[in-house]
Amino acid sequence: MAGRIASEILRRFSIDLTSYEDLYKHFHAHPELSLQEKATSEKITAHLAQLNAYEIQTNIGGYGLVGVLRNGPGKTILLRADMDALPVKELTGLPYASSVVMCDADGNDKPVMHACDIAKARASWSGTLIVLFQPNEERGGGAQAMVDDGLYSKIPIPDFCLGQHVMRLRAGTIGSRPGTIMAACDSMKVTVFGRGGHGSLPHLTVDPAVLAAHIVVRLQTIVSREIEPSDLGVLTVGSLQAGATENIIADRAEIGLDFRSVKLETRQKIITAIKRIVEAECAASGSPKPPIFTPTRRFPPTDNDNKMADQLAASFGEHFGEDFDGNTDRSNVSEDFSTLATSKGIPAAFWFLGGIDHGVWDRAIKEDSLIEVASNHSALFKPVIQPTLRAGVDALCVGALTFLGKQNSSPSHKL
Template identity: 40%
Template sequence: MPETTTILDEHPDLRASLHDLYRHLHSHPELSMQEEATASLIEERMSDLGYEVFRCGGTGVVATLRNGEGPVVGFRADTDALPVEEDTGLDYASTARGTLPDGSDVPVMHACGHDMHVTAAIGAATLLAGDRDAWSGTVVFLFQPGEETAQGAAAMLADGLWDRAERPEVIYGQHVWPGVTGTIDLTPGPAMTYSDAWRVTVRGRGGHGSQPESTIDPVVLAAHMIVRIQSLKSREVAAQKAAVITVATIHAGLKENIIPATAEFTINMRNLDADVRDHLLAGLRRVILAEAMASDAPEPEIEEIYTFPLLVNDEDETATVLEVLRGALGEEEVHEIPAVMGSEDFGALPDAIEVPGVYWFFGGLTREEVEGEGPTVTNHSPHFGPQLEPTLGVGVTAAHAVLTARLAPRA
């Protein structure tokens, strides 16, 4: 693969400044909806560039630059980090800690690359502010909190985002991921899944481990539910339809000879089709309730934790974005890919005002890391540390190229 060239090659001082910014953000991550210091830093940087700035949705930041008549274009970057203990070995690795809503003290890390998203957006914003003679129109940057918990876009919308900000004609976004650095991947049409998460509290009747006949064992009951749940995809959804059901946590009991009164597990379900989603949601509830009835147990409690919307890339806008990105980075570095089974709340922002949205991925790992022996490090891993360059340069180049192509050129 030839060496990747990016727009930052023409702006070495900006590149150095952005590297410092990225390292700072990576070292100072904040949990979802707690991004106060991050938001303050963004406000300061964007205000210094001449953008009109206001808070929205608590720790969200909206920054607008008006530059004469022309299109209004939006760009979104998410800002939150994850409760993960970093193990990258980077000299700017996070040692931060935070507090979850349940009061738990946890390590915090930018394990999903949102620090890269913020830095790339500020880089593109800097270039636009410094070259106002080349374009006209209005650009609206949305620095969104709480993507990891599906709270952020909803919070900004509930806080009157589109009553307070210019309404764009199109909104763009991007995400660093475990592709080869220097490359971009983009999906026309449905691109990222619906995602629904539930917490299920199974109720039984506790007692002594030597006398199970006097109890209703919620651990056995939860196990039956979890096994049966997996048959929903394999036996009730057509093989051609994509869906994933994961039970990733289960908690019950305190001692090996005490049958507890309750057990708790969480479910995450993803799919790309509204009818499949409706069927599986109904099926999950049916299986959980029926298994409880079969064990003569009280009705379980089902709590809906969050829902991510389906992310659909507008096909006409996506075709234009593909052309622009290939022109900026090279034909061989920009690829169309099938939908991925990850989820995003980005789509809620354009959907709320019925405008197109386009969302793409840019690679953050070396070719050896992606294609070598052993598993590839993924987002949400404690080892996820994107190559700083050309990853950041590609993120800035992509954002800047797509925005300037959609804004009106100056005569």
């Protein structure tokens, strides 16, 4: 369906988003951590049920759910949204800010925050629409869990997968690009061992805090000295834990690592370098036991199908005008959305949705202070409800209508 037609349909069937603003505030104030999205899933299920248009299936790969809207012959389009929140104490000061505390996967209490009615227009399009609400995106396991739990035996296999995520961009803007739009991401915990003892007798110990400190400093040379400057590589030490009191030398330290790449060979180069450096520093410190490397997360790169990206660019350009950027910068953040597509060889496309208040964004641009604008995963990240919500709804609808057929069109080869 041409971009102009998709935009016209959307304008003709535009809906009042007041009730959806209330839903947004509810979800923002009642977030749930990965693998614990029970109430969120139930709330979404109840909302879909009252629309009386979708075949609903729940508890797929955890608390994942899907709604299927069949509307005659044509393509099958999957729209994905994620549901889980982050272990971050919200400091936005919003009246609907989260004050929720939940127990995380490690047994620790953590504060939590969530850093168009196509059905009405059924006479104007033909095909099948699938809305998928995915759990456990933040830990990178939800999409695979849904696939492994038989997702595609429960619903029609889609012809196209579409997804979006709010980002640190001007509210109401849409950004996409052909090819890789988000990097791959790996996380791991590295445990190194020392010999514990009293702080007054350091010569009788092997201090894992000192060992870990040397590792942290040396790890910084991987990207700066081993990755080609034109390539993408990011390595972050996100956590470092050793001991629990001032005068005791611990017997181990744990280092939390996060690293990003686009090329598989670059990923392997980073992993190899991490292990080489850690093992060498352990040997240099006289560590009594070899280190342990424990992978904790892995996100694939998110690659937009070039043909889909071109078709979406035409539709988004028609609908959003100057608020659409078809060559947005590739991001180093990561998503597991693409697993829903690559597991079945389905073409997919993903885009960014801007959520930053216009005044805040424009002032930061004028003062060259964008670095001070809070981004995703920050305790101060606070997307404005409008025009963010309207743009997000419009983008999903325009995206779906771009690939759905016109009513009375000939059947797809795949039903």
